[in-house]
Amino acid sequence: MRLNKYIAHSGVTSRRKADELIAKGMVKVNGVTAPVGYEVRDGDIVEVSGQKIRPEKKMVYYMLNKPAGYITSREDDRGRKTVMDLIDDPEERIYPVGRLDYHTSGLLLLTNDGELANHIMHPSGIVEKTYLADVKGLFRIADAQKLRRGVDIGDRRPTAPAEIEIVRQTESVSTVMVKIHEGRNRQVRRMMEAVGHEVLQLHRTAIGNLKLGHLKVGRYRRLSEHEIRYLRNL
Ligand code: URA
Secondary structure, three states: OEHHHHHHHOOOOOHHHHHHHHHOOOEEEOOEEOOOOOEOOOOOOEEEOOEEEOOOOOOOEEEEEEOOOOEOOOOOOOOOOEHHHHOOOOOOOOEEOOOOOOOOEEEEEEEOOHHHHHHHOOOOOOOOEEEEEEEEOOOOHHHHHHHHHOOOOOOOOOOOOOEEEEEEEOOOEEEEEEEEOOOOOOHHHHHHHHOOOOEEEEEEEEEOOEEOOOOOOOOEEEOOHHHHHHHHOO
16 A cells, blocks of 8 residues: 555545655654655554554445355355455455355345454354245245244254245245344255255345345445444344
């Protein structure tokens, strides 16, 4: 980052005034007077008039409509596309909050606010996640009842009670809305398998009150102040 930007982000003064300070020789990097246009590197110690400064970390929050076929991770050692490929040059180092499977689409949050991310994805499951699942075969009321009560998916404990609504039923494919608080690995897919249905498509539509709305697949947007406040108050 340019030294003038670094100074401005530290809340000392504007970028233009920062250049004036640098030109006057009032800015040192690693104890040496810095030239205008200097690029600050990791580990550099910057002082303005003898005072050490550091940029404040700006918190940023995005909602992405993840397409199927993308890894929820910053990098992939197998060279597959990651959700970061969909975000153009974020000004801060953001990362995904929780995980959606490679084949799952829908609402994914990304932020650099680690505290909020941990809070939302805490295993105690404060936040409800809503999914739409297209499953193979006729999904019956009896299947819904089993999932509402909790099912054995091969873990130590059965799943916690879930909210289930059958949206569409045919002999070949059914669409089911699933609301869960837990966030176990491949949980919705494993819950459906436990009642005899293979998931054909899985899409997350909401995290708590945050909804994808009309956000197109592959697109992202910043959260509003109101949405950020909502997440902080959860
Ligand atoms: N449940 C799943 O099975 N997969 C996801 O990606 C999210 C929830």
